[in-house]
Structures are given as structure tokens and as C-alpha cells.
Amino acid sequence: MLLHEIAHARAGDKGDTSNISVIALQPENWPLIKEQVTAGRVAAHFGIADAGSVTCYSIPQLHALNFVLRGALVGGVTRSLALDAHGKCLASILLDMEI
Template sequence: MLLHDLAHCRAGDKGNVATLSVFPYEEHLFPLLSREVTAERVREHLAEFVAGEVVRHELPLLSALHFVCHQVVDGGVTTSLALDTHGKSLSSRLLSLPIDVAWTPLPRAAT
């Protein structure tokens, strides 16, 4: 399963720093995303576009994960001619991250 099956992403960028926020479609998926979508996995998944550190911030009251990606290649949005370094492009790429749900039963939302 891919991350986009479970969540959506918002993005922003300033210079060579991009911010990516991941929100599960359903609140009960937040623990699964917290386990699977680590800073290391995001850094590895975006390695072609992000040369620096990726820092993850958990926002449990919002059921969100916020990633700050440093050293976006080609200088980021303000100096690059490549669309792929823009935050929106990075957020779309992040949503293609494979998520392993095979060993975790997904809890059902309360009805």
C-alpha cells in the first residue's frame, strides 16, 4: 500500500528548505503512520531531491507528522529551474512511499 492510500500531504518551501505535513484520512491511522513514516524513510525516499537532514515533528493533537527537509537540491524553489524541487512536487513524491500494513491490523474508527 502507498502512503497516498492512507493520507494526504501539504507542502511549503522557503529557499532550500521544504516542509511536508502528512495527515491521515482517518484519525485512527495516525499510530500506523507514526511508526512507518520516519524521518529516515522520508530522507531515503526523497534522497534524489533532498541532500540534507530531514527532521520529523509529531503533532498528535492534529494527527499529523511534519517534516522539515533541509538542503533541497538545486537551491530549492527560489533558485531552481526544476519543478521537482518545489514543495508540492516533493509532497506528491512522498505520498508514493510504500507503507507496510501486512502485519498490523488497522483499527476501525468508532461508530
């Protein structure tokens, strides 16, 4: 199954760092999300060679995970020539992860 079937996500940014929150649609899906959606898997999903640049923070009372991806916005929001300089589409990309 794809992550978007049991979760939704929001993305934010600060400089060249993106953060993506993944929130369970139903509380009963929280254990599966926490088990399957790890910092290492997120790094691999985005093709980030240095898995250490992805940090995961668990927010169990909200049934959510918050991922911080350092260097993901290549130069930062105001310096990047990327089409999505703020990285808002990264949340959608993460929701395409197979779990």
C-alpha cells in the same frame, strides 16, 4: 499499501528548505503513520544521503507529521532551474511511499 491510501499531504518552502506535512485521513490510521513514516524513511525515499537533513515533528492532536527537508530545493526557490522550484510535487512523491 501506499501512504496515499491513508493520508494526504501538503508541501511548503522557504529558501532551499521544503516542509511536507502528512495528515491521516482517519484518526485510526495515525499510529501506523507515526510508526512507519520516519525521518530516516523519508530521507531514503527521496534519496537524501544525509538523513540528518530531514527532521520530523509530530503533531498528534492533528494526527499529522511535519517533515523539514533542508537543502531539498537545490539553491532555493528563486535560484533553482528545477521545473518545480517550490517543491509542491514533493508531497505527492512522499505519498507514493510503501508502508
